[in-house]
């Protein structure tokens with residue numbers, strides 16, 4: 542794994558964070574050191590996908606990046622009759638995913654599609670859809686439409702697994718959660734400079750909702766029930782079920 546040193550040196554002019562080649566190259570290390578319980582979240586997603594998968598359906602991973610979730614899903618669902626679809630707007634991320642899958646072929650049929658989730662996504666015949674740390678990068682204006690398109694293309698009895706960074710409520714708790722999150726990143730080897738520069742680069746790009754906003758987004762756009770399956774300070778994982 543290539544070490545993430547993207548924000549190591551001081552930058553005179555910080556660009557907005559993006560998912561191009563420089564990020565894709567180091568992304569797996571960035572995820573491991575920046576997302577608490579990243580591999581446990583992947584395991585839980587695979588496990589719950591196993592609870593909701595339906596024969597002859599598709600499992601979508603939206604914002605699939607370098608393919609880690611697709612690989613975890615393949616392990617959990619290899620005995621099922623279903624196909625995997627990974628979608629991402631970044632060609633560079635999908636190129637890394639493709640390389641990994643070439644090295645260790647998946648057992649289930651899997652396609653990788655380049656698509657911007659803000660532009661008329663069509664979901665077809667899904668039983669499970671995953672948005673793992675992706676919805677936070679979709680501009681709020683497009684979130685209702687995206688969730689209702691996903692629900693529309695999901696079979697009755699199917700589910701959406703959504704993992705997001707969230708805003709603590711009230712703001713005192715938000716500040717404390719973020720303080721503990723930055724301490725986690727420091728324990729994983731990031732310097733104060735790296736943490737501060739990444740925070741600034743993400744400012745207008747990653748827009749977290751409060752827990753209550755995520756729940757209402759799901760419940761008003763086609764899901765009948767939702768609950769939290771994961772929580773660590775300012776990270777939350779939701780499962781939403783379609784009737």
Ligand SMILES: C[S@@+](CC[C@H](N)C(=O)[O-])C[C@H]1O[C@@H](n2cnc3c(N)ncnc32)[C@H](O)[C@@H]1O
Nearest residue numbers: 560604606629630631656657658673674675678
């Ligand atoms: C934090 S990463 C997701 C991590 C990944 N789901 C995992 O489990 O490792 C966010 C991903 O969403 C993708 N993304 C961001 N905005 C997007 C958009 N508008 N349409 C499609 N993909 C987008 C990025 O290219 C990136 O690969």
